[in-house]
Amino acid sequence: KAGVTQTxxxxxxxxxxxxxxxxxxxxxxxxxxxxxxxxxxGLQFLFEYFSETQRNKGNFPGRFSxxxxxxxxxxxxxxxxxxxxxxxxxxxxxxxxxxxADTQYFGPGTxxxxx
Amino acid sequence: xxNVEQSPQSLHVQEGDSTNFxxxxxxxxxxxxxxxxxxxxxxxxALFVMTLNGDEKxxxxxxxxxxxxxxxxxxxxxxxxxxxxxxxxxxxxxxGGSQGNLIFGKGTKLSVxx
Numbered sequence: 387k388a389g390v391t392q393t394x395x396x397x398x399x400x401x402x403x404x405x406x407x408x409x410x411x412x413x414x415x416x417x418x419x420x421x422x423x424x425x426x427x428g429l430q431f432l433f434e435y436f437s438e439t440q441r442n443k444g445n446f447p448g449r450f451s452x453x454x455x456x457x458x459x460x461x462x463x464x465x466x467x468x469x470x471x472x473x474x475x476x477x478x479x480x481x482x483x484x485x486x487a488d489t490q491y492f493g494p495g496t497x498x499x500x501x
Numbered sequence: 502x503x504n505v506e507q508s509p510q511s512l513h514v515q516e517g518d519s520t521n522f523x524x525x526x527x528x529x530x531x532x533x534x535x536x537x538x539x540x541x542x543x544x545x546x547a548l549f550v551m552t553l554n555g556d557e558k559x560x561x562x563x564x565x566x567x568x569x570x571x572x573x574x575x576x577x578x579x580x581x582x583x584x585x586x587x588x589x590x591x592x593x594x595x596x597g598g599s600q601g602n603l604i605f606g607k608g609t610k611l612s613v614x615x
Contacts, residue, residue: 429590431595
């Protein structure tokens with residue numbers, strides 16, 4: 387089975403621009419979560435989608451948004467980029483729902499640099 | 502807000518040494534505890550998911566224990582090898598949240614010298 391894939395792997399943008407990141411979960415997985423990793427803060431939860439619905443959202447400004455498609459693929463969008471948005475963005479998929487004990491399978495991440 | 506703490510922040514050991522590190526989490530409303538290994542330039546890889554107090558899980562030379570009453574988990578590596586060099590993360594689901602709402606500790610970075 388193919389793993390979680392994320393595109394693009396690297397991205398350079400300038401302040402004020404917007405960016406869209408894409409995540410394809412493992413086939414059959416219905417839950418997709420997004421995390422931001424920065425050196426100072428570690429991995430922080432952004433949001434989680436299941437069956438095209440956002441179920442949970444982390445403590446991030448409204449500039450961060452996402453969506454999930456009927457095939458479980460997910461995108462996240464960051465508008466009006468700020469320097470502090472430079473980070474590694476990780477996507478993870480999980481086969482079930484409502485179970486905090488389910489393993490999450492991570493993609494390789496998208497490294498976003500904001501200049 | 503759920504707070505997951507890990508110690509130490511980093512660890513340097515020699516090949517062959519055994520080592521362990523700690524993950525602390527609130528003992529109230531415990532649901533599950535996840536351990537991940539994250540090697541540089543790779544994706545975080547799931548090691549264990551633990552749910553029961555007293556649980557002990559093993560994968561090769563790596564094992565983990567769980568104490569939900571006092572709110573800690575230990576990860577042990579027996580006979581460390583250079584390929585064990587990675588950051589080890591623990592995480593717990595936010596109370597009342599789905600599995601997609603993991604709260605991660607900041608990790609323990611392990612370096613194993615040959």
